[in-house]
Amino acid sequence: MSGRNQELLEKRNQHVPQGPFNITTAFIKEARGAIMVDVDGRELIDFAGGIGVNNVGHCHPKVVAAIQDQAAKFIHTCFHVAMYEPYVDLAERLNALAPGDDPKMTLFANSGAEAVENAVKVARYATKRPAVICFDNAFHGRTLLTMTLTSKVKPYKFGYGPYAPEVYRMPYAYCYRCPFGLTHPSCGTACANYLEEFFISHVAAEQTAAVIAEPIQGEGGFITPPPEYFSTLKTICEKHGILLIVDEVQTGAGRTGTFFAIDHWGVVPDIVTMAKSFAGGMPLSAVIGRAELMNASHAGGLGGTYGGNPIACRAALAVAEILIEDGLMDRAVALGETLKARFDEIARRYEIVGDVRGKGPMLAMELVEDRETKTPAADKAKAVVSRCFEKGLVLLSCGNFGNVIRTLMPLVITDEQLEKGLGILEESLAEISGS
Structure with a gap:
């Protein structure tokens, strides 16, 4: 990492305590829909959604207009x-x-x-x-x-x-x-x-x-x-x-x-x-x-x-x-069906995926070292998250063992952005699992 992100990270470490943990090293300058852009101009596909906050996407025009109108009053x-x-x-x-x-x-x-x-x-x-x-x-x-x-x-x-x-x-x-x-x-x-x-x-x-x-x-x-x-x-x-x-x-x-x-x-x-x-x-x-x-x-x-x-x-x-x-709920249902089919396919291809669960577009894959013993693969989940970030995808792990990969992407994500993000996720899983 270099450039403005590095400068701001050094400033952050000097003035902000370590308690507020940071999942990525990115500092964001703008975001729209399901895309974030950091201070060095790098685009990131957002599968984290601000930890489940951005269902309607970053800076949705109707939300921005409502905020601006009220702030002026x-x-x-x-x-x-x-x-x-x-x-x-x-x-x-x-x-x-x-x-x-x-x-x-x-x-x-x-x-x-x-x-x-x-x-x-x-x-x-x-x-x-x-x-x-x-x-x-x-x-x-x-x-x-x-x-x-x-x-x-x-x-x-x-x-x-x-x-x-x-x-x-x-x-x-x-x-x-x-x-x-x-x-x-x-x-x-x-x-x-x-x-x-x-x-x-x-x-x-x-x-x-x-x-x-x-x-x-x-x-x-x-x-x-x-x-x-x-x-x-x-x-x-x-x-x-x-x-x-x-x-x-x-x-x-x-x-x-x-x-x-x-x-x-x-x-x-x-x-x-x-x-x-x-x-x-x-x-x-x-x-x-x-x-x-x-x-x-x-x-x-x-x-x-x-x-x-x-x-x-x-x-x-x-x-x-x-x-x-505006029908975004319908989009959520369709998005969930797409994700479930893709996650099930990934689970069939990679032994590291022990379980796929959730409802609609709130889905997760639990990673395990072995499907028989179900030993949690926490280190591999962490490595997948890190590898995805290197490739331009932000997503989160969770679970008591830290071995679950979850999706919280904005529901407004385009089909192209979704496919690119899922491709990065599957590629990273393959690299980490050695498959």
């Missing part, structure tokens, strides 16, 4: 001080889009972690219970509570304890590496039914406010539960008066081919959290829930100075229009 008043129409309009839009026919209400914050924190606050207030059950491989954020809910210790939790109390963790539906040593579908969804036993051995149902889960675990490795999993969890939760919180921070806003990923399971959660892509790159998150739950808290109990910033709300309204009225 006013930037901030604080919704608690002087209200504004974009906040209310966006809440109305999300309430209509959220699963289920019950009346909904929506609260806005700034980040996915804030949304999860507020969802737990709502659940605890409404149920008058303290405990929250989360899952192995989960990622919910980096604040005290959400770091506690997050599963992976390094790098997210190591050295940052003690953690928040009344958080309990149980196994998730990781069919490729079943924690119960079973095989689907003959397992009878033992991982979901285990919740009843969990109430006996870990925390009483009567003390549990909520169960929180990602429909597809993002940082955990795009782990995708079987069809009956969430309906079983929901049934058990309803039996005990426990709320089901679905964390759609990474999976929402069309990432899986539906506006909310939980729609694939046909289950209606009590509370949904959103962030990342639904505001087109602006810092905005949402908590959407049944009206009687969301409205239970006393006035002043929820909120924040920047939550639901008017510029971010305008951007999010534009994103909803792009996804639904």
Whole structure:
């Protein structure tokens, strides 16, 4: 590396701590659609999407226009001080889009972690219970509570304890590496039914406010539960008066081919959290829930100075229009079909690919040293990511072992850009695996 990127990297290392890790060495000067251009003029195909933030692409014209228009009117008043129409309009839009026919209400914050924190606050207030059950491989954020809910210790939790109390963790539906040593579908969804036993051995149902889960675990490795999993969890939760919180921070806003990923399971959660892509790159998150739950808290109990910033709300309204009225959701479905066919073909050709999973264009390949032992190939996954970057493709690894290659490309990616990116990915896999 040389040139302006090198100069800026040296400056970054002098003035910014090492804690905020950098996946690539690129400094970006501009980006459009699914292409980023660094400060030395190098074009990069974006399969990372700002970690799932750019579903409608970089600088979508409608998002840019909405931001510019609102910025020229006013930037901030604080919704608690002087209200504004974009906040209310966006809440109305999300309430209509959220699963289920019950009346909904929506609260806005700034980040996915804030949304999860507020969802737990709502659940605890409404149920008058303290405990929250989360899952192995989960990622919910980096604040005290959400770091506690997050599963992976390094790098997210190591050295940052003690953690928040009344958080309990149980196994998730990781069919490729079943924690119960079973095989689907003959397992009878033992991982979901285990919740009843969990109430006996870990925390009483009567003390549990909520169960929180990602429909597809993002940082955990795009782990995708079987069809009956969430309906079983929901049934058990309803039996005990426990709320089901679905964390759609990474999976929402069309990432899986539906506006909310939980729609694939046909289950209606009590509370949904959103962030990342639904505001087109602006810092905005949402908590959407049944009206009687969301409205239970006393006035002043929820909120924040920047939550639901008017510029971010305008951007999010534009994103909803792009996804639904402009047909980008249809493009997401088609993109997912193309990716699935290509990934399945890659898996047939390369033994290093142990599992292909996900929904729609939210797909991943788990890399293994050997398909029989399923030994995680973490070093090879890291090498694939590095080799792809050298060839002009930015993508991410994930998973507790760091051995999963995931795709989060903007849904507006062109067929030509997609084919070029997939070609780079397959070529890099072949080189690293020695096939």
